[in-house]
């Protein structure tokens with residue numbers, strides 16, 4: 399069935415009353431194989447256009463009526479499910495309202511240590527902005543020429559006062575991946591000097607293995623994970639950390655209510671998502687397919703793209719002759735701005751095949 403945005407708002411009972419329509423206008427409609435041509439296309443925040451999974455939606459509906467209860471039991475069930483999935487124990491898991499909450503706590507740990515932070519640049523801008531907000535000294539390490547994280551340079555940049563080192567793997571906005579072998583060597587050395595926060599928000603779009611098996615033997619390693627990407631639950635706000643139990647305790651102490659940040663409805667969705675492999679496999683293969691299509695088309699136009707291990711593409715507008723941002727606006731597409739001025743690098747989220755075809759037509 400074709401659902402357009404207006405009928406969707408109507409179903410929510412918001413259309414007629416006009417409540418919140420202004421804000422909802424900026425959100426794309428739920429996934430449809432046959433979207434209306436005038437639907438806005440949101441390719442800005444690396445969201446998953448297909449989610450939430452059918453099982454997650456059912457679990458959310460089933461748990462609405464339990465929202466009068468605090469989350470304790472269901473959060474414990476979520477921690478147990480996450481422990482099983484990652485082959486660790488529940489003591490190694492801290493749940494959070496999205497993984498940005500874990501990044502936020504890590505920044506506060508750096509503040510407590512009165513130390514600097516080291517991170518590659520460009521990387522996930524939330525990390526750099528939160529560090530700035532807390533007034534932490536930021537040491538930024540440029541990427542290599544092919545936009546990969548320069549791990550030896552990051553290691554050398556660590557100072558005696560460094561509290562936290564942030565590594566996003568695969569990296570946002572570039573989509574590049576450090577191999578597990580490179581990272582294990584890096585973490586072994588770097589964690590002798592500082593807490594290493596490895597953000598694996600996009601690891602599910604790769605074939606690479608997580609570092610979560612290392613946490614039991616290393617108190618200075620924290621892995622941040624999210625349900626916002628392959629599971630399609632960005633608006634549900636569910637994330638978690640995997641770390642040594644002592645480190646989990648330290649991080650939990652900085653939450654208003656340890657493990658209490660995720661609502662009953664979102665926790666139910668997260669648990670159900672973990673059991674919906676059919677959905678994640680579908681997302682994985684559809685994103686791969688539309689990413690390949692978009693990169694091939696962009697490269698045919700002379701736009702240099704960095705090989706991506708994620709659901710977004712980093713590309714240079716240096717050789718592009720039209721006004722890229724005007725083309726997006728004219729076609730009701732939201733993309734991102736520029737990251738590195740000198741090479742005019744920008745990022746586009748990989749949406750559905752239909753959305754990527756619309757994007758390519760818009761910039762052709």
Ligand SMILES: Cc1ncc(COP(=O)(O)O)c(C=O)c1O
Nearest residue numbers: 496497498522570599624626637
């Ligand atoms: C690298 C990275 N980490 C974390 C997040 C945020 O995740 P969450 O929605 O779980 O807070 C994002 C979102 O785009 C991201 O790109």
